[in-house]
Amino acid sequence: MPRYSLAAIILHWAIAALLAFQISVGWALEDLGARGFALYQLHKSVGIAILALTLLRIGIRYWKPRPAKLEGGWQGALASTVHGGLYAFMLGAPLTGWALVSTAKVKVPTLIFGIIPLPHLPLPASAHGLAEGGHGLIAWMGIALVLLHVAGALRHHVLMRDGLIWRMIPNRSTALLIGLPALILLGFALGRVILPVAAPVETAPAEQLEAPEPVAPEASTNATEPDNSTVANETVAQVEEPIGPPPAWTVQPGGKIGFAVGNDGQTISGSFAKWTAAIVMDPDHPETADIRVSIDMASASVGDAYQDGMLPGDEFFAVAAHPTATFTAKGAEKTGPNAYRASGRLSLKGVSKPQTIRFTLSGDGATRKVTGTATIARAAFDVGNGDSSGSLAPNVAVTFAFTAKRKP
């Protein structure tokens, strides 16, 4: 039985799996809002890759002609029509997608896989509705065609047993007979699992906890991204696609992180003189927030020379072995008009545990005042484990207040 060329076979299954991934991600895009920025870029990148692979595949079809048709008559004609329809789907889906982003009111730049800028097609804005409707519809037509196509393949394999399927499977390998179609399911499943979760709790990966210096997580920004602030609010409401990643903020000098703990009817209170914070957060979409605070534990002071001398020791912060404490949170939740809660992880004195902080924002625009609190169960971090700590209350109240300015 003559077979398709290996290049044609590889492209057949690769494109099929990528299309499944695209549909899976595409259906989720509109519900994601600003959280979906990176995913929109990925969807557009993979879509254009499919367009390129399809053009390559069509080129190969002429260079290495397909094996002769196995079946004539109306069945053969139907198979050819479905194949034609599938090519139309493979070209039409990316082209309508490209057209819809090219005609949107706010033109969001596309960087294919973060590298190659995708130009906008010179189409009139009036074509937007058609492109958008077509893009959604074409996916459904594609699904219908694929179902027909698979039914045809099954008919040959199960009913007619004519070995047609092996034309698209290398080496008559049974493993590939199962594995290659399974790639399509895998592509669809992958599109589901990479969707950002609404309010992730405890998602900080291990290496973040260890990182002593937080880095501003701005990986997805680049020179071509538009500035949020240049787009008027009413336009934003009409944008179908998020216009940028959530904004990053810099903490202004003069901020404070303080702590207080009861001690035998009195309160010992102090603060950390040195700390840094890398904050990425859109107050309207707190679920995309990325908060990383790093505290220099040697900078702790309670304003009393004797007690300050004890803090770096093993009974309290063990500064020599654990010079920094970090708090990291991915995602925050709105709990009131200006109030938020972020559940993340605190790494302190070599122990890493879930920790929640609460904060409020005041002001608007590019400058916000942040004030917040956290209650830390000190025993969990082995803080205050000796003779001097017998009368210390179990919970330490941490408070923070600072001004943050949005990065341009």
Ligand code: HEM
């Ligand atoms: C190549 C195959 C592609 C497939 C199978 C595909 C499929 C889909 C699907 C099923 C949706 C959801 C539509 C809806 O529910 O209304 C969607 C949405 C979207 N797609 Fe694609 N897409 C592809 C390529 C592209 C490309 C190349 C671009 C842009 C360059 C693109 C841009 C978009 C945008 C911006 C949306 C959001 C929907 C909207 O705003 O109406 N897609 N896609």
Ligand code: HEM
């Ligand atoms: C489980 C899923 C699939 C199976 C079992 C399958 C199987 C096959 C087989 C056996 C052929 C060769 C037909 C022949 O020799 O006449 C073929 C051709 C083809 N398949 Fe699929 N396929 C699947 C999914 C897809 C998908 C998702 C697409 C694209 C959307 C696709 C597009 C095509 C096209 C366009 C051809 C014709 C190639 C040509 O002659 O130029 N297939 N497929």
